[in-house]
Amino acid sequence: MMRTNKRNILTTIRICVLCFVCALCLAPFYVALCYAFKSKSDFAHTKLAFPVHLYLGNFSDAVHLKNFFTSVENSFIVAFFVVVIIICVCSAGAYVITRRNTKFYNTIFYIFQLVILLPFQTVMFPLYKELSRIHALNTLWGLTVAVVGVNVGYYVFLYSGFIKTVPRSLEEAATIDGCSQYQTFFHIVFPLLKPITMTVTVLAFLASWNDFIISMIICQKSIKRTLPLMQFYFFGEYSSNVSVAFAAALLAMIPAVLIYFCAQKYIVEGMTAGAVKA
Amino acid sequence: MNKTARMATKTALLAAVTAACMVFPGFAAGGKKITGNSSDSAQNISGDLNIIHYLTETAKLKALDDMVAGFKTEYPNVKVDVESTSMDNYQDVIKLKISTGDAPDIIFGSCKTYSDLITSGNIEDISNQPFVSRIAPGVLSNVQLNGKVYGIPLDEMANVVFYNKDIFARYGLKIPHTYSEFIAVCRKLQQNGVTACAAGYQDNISVGANFYTIFFGAPYLTSENYAAELIGGKSSSGYPALAKSLTQWREIMQYQNTDRKTIDTDRAEQKFANGETGMIIIGTWGLGAIMNYNPKGNFGGFMYPSEEKETDNAIPVATDDTWMLVKNSQNRKAALAFCEYMTRKDVNAKWCATTSQLSAISGVTVDTFPVPMKDIAQIAAQKKAANWLSVGTFSGQYDTTWYRVLQDYAITDSLSVADFCKQLDKEFAAAKK
Amino acid sequence: MKYDKIKKTLVDFSFILPALVFFLYVIIIPLISGIQFTFTDWDGMSAVKHFVGLKNYRTVFHDTDLIQPILNTLLFTVVTVIVINIAGLALAMAVSKEFRGINVMKSIIFMPLVVSLVLVSEMWMYVYSDFFSLLGIPSPLIDRKTAMLGLAYMSIWRETGLAMIIYLAALKGVPSYMYEAAVIDGAGFWQRFKNVTVPFIAPAFTYCIPLWLAAGLRQYDYTYIATSGGPGHASESMAYYIYNYLFPYDKVGYGQTVAVLYLAVCIGISNIVTRMLRKREIEL
Numbered sequence: 001m002m003r004t005n006k007r008n009i010l011t012t013i014r015i016c017v018l019c020f021v022c023a024l025c026l027a028p029f030y031v032a033l034c035y036a037f038k039s040k041s042d043f044a045h046t047k048l049a050f051p052v053h054l055y056l057g058n059f060s061d062a063v064h065l066k067n068f069f070t071s072v073e074n075s076f077i078v079a080f081f082v083v084v085i086i087i088c089v090c091s092a093g094a095y096v097i098t099r100r101n102t103k104f105y106n107t108i109f110y111i112f113q114l115v116i117l118l119p120f121q122t123v124m125f126p127l128y129k130e131l132s133r134i135h136a137l138n139t140l141w142g143l144t145v146a147v148v149g150v151n152v153g154y155y156v157f158l159y160s161g162f163i164k165t166v167p168r169s170l171e172e173a174a175t176i177d178g179c180s181q182y183q184t185f186f187h188i189v190f191p192l193l194k195p196i197t198m199t200v201t202v203l204a205f206l207a208s209w210n211d212f213i214i215s216m217i218i219c220q221k222s223i224k225r226t227l228p229l230m231q232f233y234f235f236g237e238y239s240s241n242v243s244v245a246f247a248a249a250l251l252a253m254i255p256a257v258l259i260y261f262c263a264q265k266y267i268v269e270g271m272t273a274g275a276v277k278a
Numbered sequence: 279m280n281k282t283a284r285m286a287t288k289t290a291l292l293a294a295v296t297a298a299c300m301v302f303p304g305f306a307a308g309g310k311k312i313t314g315n316s317s318d319s320a321q322n323i324s325g326d327l328n329i330i331h332y333l334t335e336t337a338k339l340k341a342l343d344d345m346v347a348g349f350k351t352e353y354p355n356v357k358v359d360v361e362s363t364s365m366d367n368y369q370d371v372i373k374l375k376i377s378t379g380d381a382p383d384i385i386f387g388s389c390k391t392y393s394d395l396i397t398s399g400n401i402e403d404i405s406n407q408p409f410v411s412r413i414a415p416g417v418l419s420n421v422q423l424n425g426k427v428y429g430i431p432l433d434e435m436a437n438v439v440f441y442n443k444d445i446f447a448r449y450g451l452k453i454p455h456t457y458s459e460f461i462a463v464c465r466k467l468q469q470n471g472v473t474a475c476a477a478g479y480q481d482n483i484s485v486g487a488n489f490y491t492i493f494f495g496a497p498y499l500t501s502e503n504y505a506a507e508l509i510g511g512k513s514s515s516g517y518p519a520l521a522k523s524l525t526q527w528r529e530i531m532q533y534q535n536t537d538r539k540t541i542d543t544d545r546a547e548q549k550f551a552n553g554e555t556g557m558i559i560i561g562t563w564g565l566g567a568i569m570n571y572n573p574k575g576n577f578g579g580f581m582y583p584s585e586e587k588e589t590d591n592a593i594p595v596a597t598d599d600t601w602m603l604v605k606n607s608q609n610r611k612a613a614l615a616f617c618e619y620m621t622r623k624d625v626n627a628k629w630c631a632t633t634s635q636l637s638a639i640s641g642v643t644v645d646t647f648p649v650p651m652k653d654i655a656q657i658a659a660q661k662k663a664a665n666w667l668s669v670g671t672f673s674g675q676y677d678t679t680w681y682r683v684l685q686d687y688a689i690t691d692s693l694s695v696a697d698f699c700k701q702l703d704k705e706f707a708a709a710k711k
Numbered sequence: 712m713k714y715d716k717i718k719k720t721l722v723d724f725s726f727i728l729p730a731l732v733f734f735l736y737v738i739i740i741p742l743i744s745g746i747q748f749t750f751t752d753w754d755g756m757s758a759v760k761h762f763v764g765l766k767n768y769r770t771v772f773h774d775t776d777l778i779q780p781i782l783n784t785l786l787f788t789v790v791t792v793i794v795i796n797i798a799g800l801a802l803a804m805a806v807s808k809e810f811r812g813i814n815v816m817k818s819i820i821f822m823p824l825v826v827s828l829v830l831v832s833e834m835w836m837y838v839y840s841d842f843f844s845l846l847g848i849p850s851p852l853i854d855r856k857t858a859m860l861g862l863a864y865m866s867i868w869r870e871t872g873l874a875m876i877i878y879l880a881a882l883k884g885v886p887s888y889m890y891e892a893a894v895i896d897g898a899g900f901w902q903r904f905k906n907v908t909v910p911f912i913a914p915a916f917t918y919c920i921p922l923w924l925a926a927g928l929r930q931y932d933y934t935y936i937a938t939s940g941g942p943g944h945a946s947e948s949m950a951y952y953i954y955n956y957l958f959p960y961d962k963v964g965y966g967q968t969v970a971v972l973y974l975a976v977c978i979g980i981s982n983i984v985t986r987m988l989r990k991r992e993i994e995l
Contacts, residue, residue, distance in 0.1 A: 014805050021802065022819045025868070028834040029822075031842055085733075093730035096723050108727065115738055117925030117977050121953040122970040125755065125963055126741035126748070128377075138380055149737020152730050181722045210827035212932050220374055222361055228827040232936065235833050236364025239481070240334055240544040240567070242837070249830050256825045264818060366939060370959050377755060394961070398754070480840070539853040540840035675960040686943040689853050701943070708776050711956075711965050 035246040043243060058247035065248060067222050071230035072252060074140060074219070075209055078226060081144045082208040083201055086155050089148070090200070091193055094159030095185055099168070109160065112153035120150065120213055128217050138221040146214050151207060155200055162196035163189070198266030202259075209256055227252050324355035327612040329601075330372070331386035332365040334544075337566025338599070341632035348628075349619050356612045366482055369678065376400055376604070383607040384616060388600050389421045389429040390505075390667050394674035395602075401428050402603040407614065412621040414640045419668040420597040430617055431597035432626060433635035435561045436654050437491035438593065440568065443576040445472060445556045453580045455588040457526065464533035467556045474533035476555040478546035479688040482681045487543055487560040489684055491582045492530070493523035494594035494666040505670045508706060515699040524687065524695045526584065530559070531688070539689050551575055562654055563598055565634050569648055579650040581657050595658050596667040597638050599629075675709040742974075749968040754961040767968035777969070779944045780952040783859045787948065788927030790863045791870070795923050796916070798867070799874020804908075806875070807882050817879075821872035828869075832936035835865045852938055858946035862933045870926070874919060881915035882908070913992040921985055928977050949973055 035043060036058050037051040062068065097105045127146065128137070136142030166189065174184045190197075212228045219225055225233070231252060234245040329346075333339055346358050361382070363371045368387070372395065375381050381400070385392075395401050404410060405427040413421070413431065421429035441453075449470055454460040464474035478484055497519035498504075508514060515521070531538070535549060543560075544567065550558035551571035558564070559582065568577070581593040601620065603613050619625060626639045634651045636658060637644065647655060672680045683702050687693050693701075749767050751760040771777070802820060806813055823831065839850035839861060851861030885908060893903045931950035934940055940947035940955075953973065956966030 011810075015810075018802075018805055018816050022816055025819050025823055025872075027842065028831075028838050028868070031838050032830075032834050035837070089729040089733065092726040096726035100723055105727070108731070112734070114978055114981070115734075117921075117928060117981050118738065118974060119929045119931075119950045119953070119970065119977065121931070121950050121957065121966075122974045123738055123741035123745060124954070124970075125957050125967060126745040127737060130741060130744075132377070145733065146737055149733040152733050153738075156730060181719075181726075185726070206824065210829075212827065212829055213935075217374070220371070220380055228829040231827065231829045231833070233363055235829075236367065237334065237362050239364060239542060240336070245833070249833070253826060253830070257822070260821070260825045261818070264821075373755075373958055373961070398961075537844060540844060540850050675962075678959060682939075682941060682943070685941060689942045690855060708774075709960070711770050711774070711962060 032246045032250060035243045036250050038243065040241060040243050058243045059251065061244045062248035062251060065234065065244070067225065067230065068248060068251075070223055071225045071227050072255070074224060075227040076255070078140055078144050078147065079205050079208040081141075082147050082151075083204045085144070085148050086151060086204045087197055087200060090152060090155035090159050091190060091197070092185065093152075094156045094163055095189060097156065098160045098163045099171075109156070112156050115153040116157065118150075124213075124217055131218060137218055138224050140219070140224065143215060143218045143224075143226070146218055147208050147211060150214065151204065155204065158200060158203075159193070159196060162193065166192050195266070198263065202263045202266065205259065206256070321355060323353055323611050323615050325357070325609050325612055327356050327358045327384070327609050327616060328361070328382040329358065329384045329386075329616075330361045330363070330375070330382040332363055332368045333386065333599075334362075334364070335563065335567045335633075336570050337633050338563070341629045344632060345620065345625060345629060348625060349616055352619065353612070353615060356609075356615075358616075369674070381604045381607065383604055383609045383613040385602050385604060386600070387429075387602060388597070388667060388671075389423055389602065390671040391673050391677055392602070393423055393670070396423050396428050400605055402605040402607075402610075403428060404430075404603060404617070407617070409618045409621040412623075412639050414638050417597050417638050417665065417668075420665065421600060429600040429602040430621060431638040432599040432601070432620060433597070433630055433633065434595055434638050434658075435563050435598035435635065436593055436595045436658055437487075437494060437559075437561045437582070438579045438654055438657075439491070439557050439559050439582050440550065440565065440577055440579050440650050441557045442550070442553060442555070443578050445553065451556075453578075454583055455591070456583050456586050458586060460583050461529065461533075463556075464530065468533055473535045473549075473555040474557060475530060475535075476546040476550040476558040477531070477534040477538045478541035478543050479539055479685060480542040482685060483543040484546070484688065485681050485684045487546075487558075487564065488530075488688070489523070489527055490561070490594060490666075491559045492527050492584060493520065494596075495582060495592040495664050496584050496590050496662075497523045498594065498664050498666050499592055502666075502669045505672055508702075509672070509676055511707075513699065514702045514706075515696070521695050521699075523584070524698060527688075528691075528695075531691075547571065561598075562635060562651065563633075565648065565651060566632075569634065577648075577650045579653040579657070581661060589662075592662040592664040593657055594666055595636075595663040596665055598635065599633075676706060679705040679709060742971075745967050746971055748963055749971055750964070752962075752964045755957070755963040760964075763964070767965050768972075770965060771968055771972060776944075777952070780947045780949045783945070783947055784928060784930065784949045786859050787863050787866070787930055788924060790860065791866045791927050792920060792923045794863075794867050795870050795874050796919055798871045799919070800878045800912075802871065802875040803878035803882055807879060817875070820875055823869040824872050826869070828932040829936055831865055831869050832933050835861075835868070836937050852946070853942060855942050855945040858938060858942060862930075862937060862946055865933055865937070866926075866930070870923065874923075877919055878912060878915055881912040885911040917985070917988040917992050920988060921981060924981065924984060925977075928980070 034049075034051060037054050037056075039055045039057055042053075042055065097109045131137050131142050131146070136145070170188050170192075171184050174188050179187070210228060211226070212232070215226045215229045216232075219229065222233075231245070231249050234248055235242065238245045331342070333342065342360065346360060350356065350358060369392075372385060372387075372392075376395075387395075389396060389401075392401075403426045405425075409430070410427050413427075417431060417434065418427070421427055421431055445467070446452075449466055449472075451463050451466060454463050467474040477488055500519045501507075501517055504517060504520070535541075535546070535555060538546070543564070546558060547560070547564050547567045548571050549555055551568045553572075553575070558568075562579075569575070581591055583591050585591050601617070603610075603617065607613055620629075621639055623639065623642050626637055626642045627644060629635075630637045630642060630644045631646050634648055636655060671677070680702070683698060683705060686701070687698050748760075750762060750764060752763045752766070753760040806817055826834075836852070839852055843850050851857035851864070889907045889911075890903060893907050898906065929950055930948045931954065934946055934948045934951040935954070938946040940951055949969075953966055953970045956962045956969065960966075
């Protein structure tokens with residue numbers, strides 16, 4: 001009897017704490033909601049009270065803002081290519097690094113690991129000059145190249161952690177059967193990497209979608225801006241009408257939130273399966 | 279005639295001329311319209327025109343939209359693209375754009391503040407352009423560097439105190455003419471439970487609103503070359519006028535709204551417009567927004583009295599809304615055409631009417647000013663004015679630092695004047711790394 | 712035979728080639744050419760660069776302006792690494808037992824990661840100025856002493872969800888029979904935690920701590936958007952300091968020098984930390 005009571009109390013405490021944490025997590029979103037769903041004058045009066053009348057004027061203003069949809073489009077295009085390229089490039093690279101335990105590949109791996117903490121500022125200026133030279137500035141492909149390059153080390157690291165846990169027996173069997181290296185990788189190994197690929201997809205998508213500093217340096221032109229950049233300029237430009245900026249921001253969050261809800265399961269799966277068993 | 283009589287005659291003459299100007303538009307010098315080179319007819323100029331600015335006030339944005347729309351009807355083959363960014367990041371953005379080869383054609387900004395762009399050869403010298411002669415001669419030095427003209431000022435801004443006439447009437451307050459009277463007004467309002475002044479120090483603009491009004495009047499006139507001297511290495515503690523202004527500012531902050539550190543200038547303008555405070559220390563560039571928030575507000579304006587003797591006070595008046603051309607721009611013809619368009623009397627008159635600002639172009643008059651602006655126009659014409667952009671000001675890292683240390687001073691109450699000077703000197707020295 | 716061996720090596724190499732190409736082009740080559748800038752006083756815009764030898768390096772070592780950003784970055788990094796990991800682990804343990812609504816809670820706690828850093832900064836700026844004033848608490852961003860902590864809290868708010876997911880995954884890997892055995896042996900909560908949980912989730916530590924260490928050392932976005940380094944220099948991070956010299960202040964030579972030296976320091980710190988963690992992991 002005592003045990004059950006104690007457990008009940010603990011559970012209740014746990015639930016309370018969790019609810020409090022959830023409330024903390026949601027508080028800033030609530031502030032954004034209040035700004036977005038109230039007209040400017042309304043907000044000045046009711047501040048953070050729950051929006052009783054949902055004012056949609058801010059949203060219609062937001063949608064008409066210059067380049068709103070273009071920047072969403074730009075973010076999507078860049079994120080899509082970044083994810084695809086990273087999956088292909090990093091899985092292949094991690095495969096050969098894990099399977100061939102030579103000094104050459106180990107050194108490369110070590111350098112990849114080091115670069116994970118490279119502050120972008122260290123390469124920002126020379127990279128920017130170089131991209132300018134080949135006319136890649138203000139282009140989406142230039143941005144894609146930069147984002148991939150900056151993240152390639154980290155995802156090779158992630159992939160290799162997982163590949164280590166994949167038994168070699170299947171590959172050895174395939175080689176005996178006469179498969180080429182490429183066939184072995186694409187048909188045997190890669191499908192087995194599904195959990196980590198899912199994790200990488202979500203993380204790389206988020207990294208590219210939310211990237212600010214690389215986009216700021218490379219895609220200045222308003223037509224080529226990505227979402228975070230557009231949000232930043234909106235908040236600056238509309239500092240006197242922040243409600244519209246928040247409405248735009250909320251709209252922009254929707255794709256990311258949707259993808260997140262669909263892919264949640266895979267994130268945990270992927271993490272469980274491999275990222276942690278380095 | 280004795281001195282007083284001569285002064286009186288001068289004043290009367292000035293008043294007469296001003297009145298005449300208001301009654302007879304186009305009276306003042308140079309009524310002829312300068313058209314561009316006849317071979318470049320409006321149809322021939324085509325291509326893009328990229329303009330960038332950091333304006334956020336609704337009235338100015340509307341004026342800009344109107345001006346661009348008017349330009350487009352006259353030059354239908356030019357595609358005009360207007361981009362804006364916040365003032366806090368403007369320098370970054372401009373430099374990024376110029377270094378990338380994505381430079382715009384026309385940029386917004388005062389020649390003195392962005393003089394580093396001029397000295398590094400990125401701004402076009404327009405001294406020999408025909409439309410330059412339309413700029414009012416009194417303010418030409420504001421857009422010159424080393425004798426060459428680099429920018430076109432559209433209007434002038436004055437730094438003043440706007441006040442709520444109803445509140446003043448309610449407590450029997452009169453316009454203060456000395457600093458002690460000003461503080462007395464603040465105190466009386468405070469005692470009656472009314473916030474004396476509105477302010478919002480979350481953005482850089484607040485520094486330009488509050489401190490510039492306090493310092494760039496009479497105190498500035500005692501040390502007009504301060505910018506060059508400070509950049510040259512002179513210590514900021516060697517300027518008693520600066521110390522006096524900082525002390526005044528600190529005292530006035532006591533009478534400003536308690537949430538001044540967490541709101542920005544726009545919200546402060548709102549507060550004043552809604553009648554929550556008796557006064558606001560700001561530039562005339564803020565009047566458009568204030569009138570927007572409360573078109574029926576009963577407001578007036580007066581000169582900030584920094585001195586103890588009424589006749590020593592001066593009102594800071596300088597050029598505002600200046601546009602510069604980027605050198606070697608691909609759309610030079612269109613950019614020059616736009617500059618010519620901007621400086622026409624009728625176009626500029628419309629700009630000034632929409633923004634409620636004094637014009638910087640010769641011979642332009644506006645009769646539709648709101649009441650506070652009429653007060654200011656009178657003061658600017660009659661009282662001593664300090665044109666604080668005529669000699670020079672800070673640019674580049676010095677400008678960023680100057681604003682930053684001032685904003686820090688506003689937000690950190692424990693920072694003394696001596697601390698401020700030490701900090702400023704240290705930062706300016708660092709800019710020479 | 713030899714031909715086969717060469718072919719095999721080339722095939723192997725082709726797997727890593729694309730990754731290497733991106734890496735070299737975006738990271739290594741700019742890094743090396745950046746080093747050449749450190750020996751000049753280039754302003755980033757003019758066509759001419761003057762060679763000044765080691766002047767920039769000497770300036771860095773005498774530069775007292777570096778102290779504030781270094782302290783700020785250290786404070787931010789230490790606070791975020793510690794709090795994110797502890798909170799993440801605690802939350803993971805709290806949600807590891809299934810009950811109704813647990814998935815909703817997990818989703819809510821992870822949500823902040825979906826939001827861009829720009830939006831996080833903007834939302835929190837307004838939370839600090841509006842929400843906090845309702846509760847009577849002054850905004851941390853306007854006080855020199857608490858500005859960096861205010862930024863740290865933004866990061867904690869955002870990243871704890873990820874820590875929770877990682878630790879949750881790690882916890883799932885702890886065999887339950889170990890817990891049962893420990894309970895039978897009479898072990899209390901803390902003993903169970905220390906002797907059963909920690910050894911099994913050690914790899915998660917090795918993964919998480921360097922991750923947020925790196926993120927903290929690189930921190931730039933929050934400073935740039937929320938406070939621009941203010942008030943004064945109280946919330947200026949190293950990355951922001953470097954950025955200022957590279958772009959707005961036109962001192963590419965000096966800025967690049969600081970960047971290169973900072974990278975060396977970061978690599979050193981990361982090496983030490985990772986080695987310590989690996990040792991601890993092996994021990995456990």
